[in-house]
Amino acid sequence: MTPEExxxxxYAAIDWISHFLEHTREYPVLPETSPGELVxxxxxxxxxxxxxxxxxxxxxxxxxxxxxxxxxxPRFMGYFANSSPGEGIIAEMLAAALNPNGMLWKSSPAxxxxxxxTLDWLRQWMGLPEGWFGQILDTxxxxxxxxxxxxxxxxxxxxxxxxxxxxxxxxxxxxxxxGAMAAGIARENVRLIDVDEEFRMRVDLLEAxxxxxxxxxxxxxxxxxxxxxxxxxxxxxxxxxxAIARRHGLWVHVDCAYGGSTAIDERYRHFxxxxxxxxxxxxxxxxxxxVPMDLSVLYCRNREWLGDAFSLVPEYLRTTGDERALNYHExxxxxxxxxxxxxxxxxMRGYGRVKxxxxxxxxxxxxxxxxxxxxxxxxxxxxxxxxxxxxVFRHRRSDEFNQSLLDAVNETGEALLSPNVLAGRKxxxxxxxxxxxxxxxxxxxxxxxxEKASELGGSISREG
Ligand SMILES: Cc1ncc(COP(=O)(O)O)c(C=O)c1O
Numbered sequence: 225m226t227p228e229e230x231x232x233x234x235y236a237a238i239d240w241i242s243h244f245l246e247h248t249r250e251y252p253v254l255p256e257t258s259p260g261e262l263v264x265x266x267x268x269x270x271x272x273x274x275x276x277x278x279x280x281x282x283x284x285x286x287x288x289x290x291x292x293x294x295x296x297x298p299r300f301m302g303y304f305a306n307s308s309p310g311e312g313i314i315a316e317m318l319a320a321a322l323n324p325n326g327m328l329w330k331s332s333p334a335x336x337x338x339x340x341x342t343l344d345w346l347r348q349w350m351g352l353p354e355g356w357f358g359q360i361l362d363t364x365x366x367x368x369x370x371x372x373x374x375x376x377x378x379x380x381x382x383x384x385x386x387x388x389x390x391x392x393x394x395x396x397x398x399x400x401x402x403g404a405m406a407a408g409i410a411r412e413n414v415r416l417i418d419v420d421e422e423f424r425m426r427v428d429l430l431e432a433x434x435x436x437x438x439x440x441x442x443x444x445x446x447x448x449x450x451x452x453x454x455x456x457x458x459x460x461x462x463x464x465x466x467a468i469a470r471r472h473g474l475w476v477h478v479d480c481a482y483g484g485s486t487a488i489d490e491r492y493r494h495f496x497x498x499x500x501x502x503x504x505x506x507x508x509x510x511x512x513x514x515v516p517m518d519l520s521v522l523y524c525r526n527r528e529w530l531g532d533a534f535s536l537v538p539e540y541l542r543t544t545g546d547e548r549a550l551n552y553h554e555x556x557x558x559x560x561x562x563x564x565x566x567x568x569x570x571x572m573r574g575y576g577r578v579k580x581x582x583x584x585x586x587x588x589x590x591x592x593x594x595x596x597x598x599x600x601x602x603x604x605x606x607x608x609x610x611x612x613x614x615x616v617f618r619h620r621r622s623d624e625f626n627q628s629l630l631d632a633v634n635e636t637g638e639a640l641l642s643p644n645v646l647a648g649r650k651x652x653x654x655x656x657x658x659x660x661x662x663x664x665x666x667x668x669x670x671x672x673x674x675e676k677a678s679e680l681g682g683s684i685s686r687e688g
Contacts, residue, residue, distance in 0.1 A: 225277065233277050240285070241313060248297050248660065252637025257291040293640070295517075298660040299669055302634075302642035304454070304482050304614075305657030308516030311574035315567035316516060326561040328541060329549035336550055339565040342572060343521060349577050350487040350507070353500050357527035359555055360519060360564045364481035365399035367506035367522035368448070370534070370556055372400075372407045374504065374524065375446035375475030377533040389413040389442040391433060393425035393460055395453040397479060413442065422609055423458035425449055431468045438472070446475045451495055452483020455644050455653075456608035456616050459483065463498025476502040481520070483612055485513040486588070489581035495611070503529070512613070513580060514659045515571045519564050522556075530555040587613040587656045594654070594666050603677060603684045607646050613656040616646065621682050623650035632676040639669045 225233070244251075265287060294300060296308055324332035326339065343358030361367045372390065381388055388409050392400045394416045404414050415437075417430050434444045447469050449460035462478055469476045478499050484507030486492035499505055504524040509515040524530050535554040543551065553559045572580075591613040598617045599606045608616040618626050630643050630652050642653045654669070677683070 229277065233281065236278075236281060240281075245296070245310065248294060249299070249665075251289075251294050251297060253294050253297045253300050253640040254634055254637055255291045255293060256637070262287060262291050296658065296660075297640075298658050298662065298665045299639040300658055301654045301656060301661075301669065302640040303653075304511050304655050305661070306511055306517060307514045307657070307659035309514055309571075309659050311570040312514070312516040312567040315570035319563035319566045322563060324563050326563060327553040327559045328543055328551045329546075330543050332563070335561070335563045335565065336552060338563075338569055339552065340550060342565045342568045343523075345572060346488075346507075346509070346521065346568070347523065350484060350496065351493050351500075352496075352505070352523060353525070356523045356525055357530070357555070358521050358523045359530075359552055360561075360568075361522055361556065361558075362518045362520060363399075364397070364479065364506045364508050364520045365402065366557075367481075367520045368399050368477065368479060369403035369406055370522055370530065371448075371475070371477035371504040371506070371524070372403045372409070372446060374529050374533040375477065376407060376409075378475055378503075378529050379443065379445040379473075381443070381445070385443065386410050386413070387441060387443040389415065389437050389444045391415045391417055391430055391444065391447040391474075392479075393417050393423075393450065393453070394419055395423050395425075395455050395458055396448060396450055397454045397481070400448050400479065419458070423453065423456045425460040425465065427461055427464045427468060430465065431471075434468065434472050434474070444472055444474050446477060448477045448479055450479040450483075451499070452480065452486075452612055452614075454482070455646065457483065457610075457612045457614040458608065459495060459611060461498070462496075462502065466498050466501040470501075475504070478502045478505040480505050481508040482511050482614075485509065485511070485580075486584055486612060488513075488577055489585055491585065492588070509568055509571070512584065512657050513568075513571065514575070514583070515567055519568060527555060583659065584613075587661070590661075590663065590666055591615050591656050594656075594670060597670060601674070603682060607649075607651045615654045615656075616644070616651050617654070618649060618651045619677055619682055620684050625680065625682055626650040626652060628680055629673070629677055629682065632680060633669075633672055636672065636676075638672055641669075641673075 324335045326332045326335035329336045339360055347356055390404050390409055401414050415433050417425050420426050437444050449462050449465045451459050466476050487496045506522050508520045510517045510519045531554055534556050592610050595606050595610045595615045598604045603620055604617055606617050634640055644651050644653050
């Protein structure tokens with residue numbers, strides 16, 4: 225592509241993006257497609273010769289967009305919602321233009337130092353202790369895997385060892401078990417501790433499990449409480465978990481992938497109570513700080529603990545050791561590193577902490593208001609306390625009814641909610657988090673849920 229062609233097609237792409245961002249609501253959140261449809265529609269072999277670029281753009285619009293689930297849609301409320309506003313999109317484009325590989329300071333001084341600067345800003349915004357070392361990875365799953373490996377090495381176990389034992393709650397994200405699995409921890413040595421009535425890890429059971437494991441000759445090495453669990457957004461008692469971990473010599477990694485960013489608002493700082501005593505934590509700005517996929521941040525109390533686990537410097541990567549020249553590859557698994565900090569920098573500067581905090585606050589208030597409306601409806605019930613922006617509810621009829629209701633809502637393409645099973649019962653998750661979601665969207669989704677419930681003949685109150 226010549227610079228002239230780039231200008232032409234680049235403007236066309238920007239026009240398309242601008243229109244898309246303005247009219248996202250007009251797209252169905254969930255596409256009408258079936259598995260394999262796109263595979264069948266595209267050629268089985270890649271092109272031998274160049275194709276005209278306008279044809280490629282046309283195919284993007286005709287083939288790709290209609291088969292996309294629109295995570296950028298304001299009524300995408302399944303899983304945990306995320307966003308890519310203009311600031312992040314432009315930053316991604318510019319990062320691709322510079323295309324640095326931030327493995328060493330020398331391979332990209334700007335990418336390296338901007339990562340240091342933005343992560344220190346974020347650390348301060350969340351009230352984490354001075355001196356904690358941050359690095360950007362793709363996802364919370366990868367960040368947690370890094371923490372588990374570092375914890376194992378810190379315990380003095382460099383290889384897999386059948387006695388190493390790890391603890392999390394029954395509501396912990398599957399990435400914890402998966403990270404342990406990939407780190408060579410035996411599946412049967414991952415203890416998922418039971419929770420209390422508010423879905424918080426029970427610390428009495430945690431300590432009892434550690435004591436029992438020690439008596440059996442196991443080596444408890446890591447505990448992972450969560451601030452904002454995926455299923456119900458519950459908050460484990462991190463401070464008490466840390467106290468137990470200190471008594472028994474365990475590493476504490478806190479999964480704040482979803483809930484952590486709320487701490488940029490003083491009103492929600494208490495959610496991170498106790499995290500300052502942990503050894504590492506993960507927060508995902510790509511979940512709830514309005515930064516496009518992907519950007520997860522792993523903070524660790526001591527940079528060298530990550531170095532102990534991941535530093536291996538072959539001759540061709542050796543640099544003259546200037547103390548201020550940070551070589552990120554020595555603290556994590558990837559050698560090549562994308563310039564992800566640029567989109568964090570653009571977002572942090574484009575909004576400022578006060579505006580970002582206000583947006584998060586508004587979404588928490590909106591979630592609580594919606595939960596109050598749902599709780600007031602005789603046919604529905606709220607199934608978990610609403611601390612953040614996740615509302616977990618169910619229709620009082622059967623599990624089958626809730627599944628049909630969820631399917632009926634999602635099939636309209638007007639909103640996307642997600643299922644879960646809580647205490648053996650089918651529940652519906654509604655997660656607010658997209659930057660464009662407004663009060664009208666929430667009212668529309670709640671109206672849609674009620675409409676579909678009554679179409680399915682679900683009014684218990686009328687019968688009663
Ligand atoms: C609490 C929590 N931890 C970890 C993850 C995994 O996140 P990622 O997709 O960044 O690996 C999720 C995903 O939703 C989550 O909710």
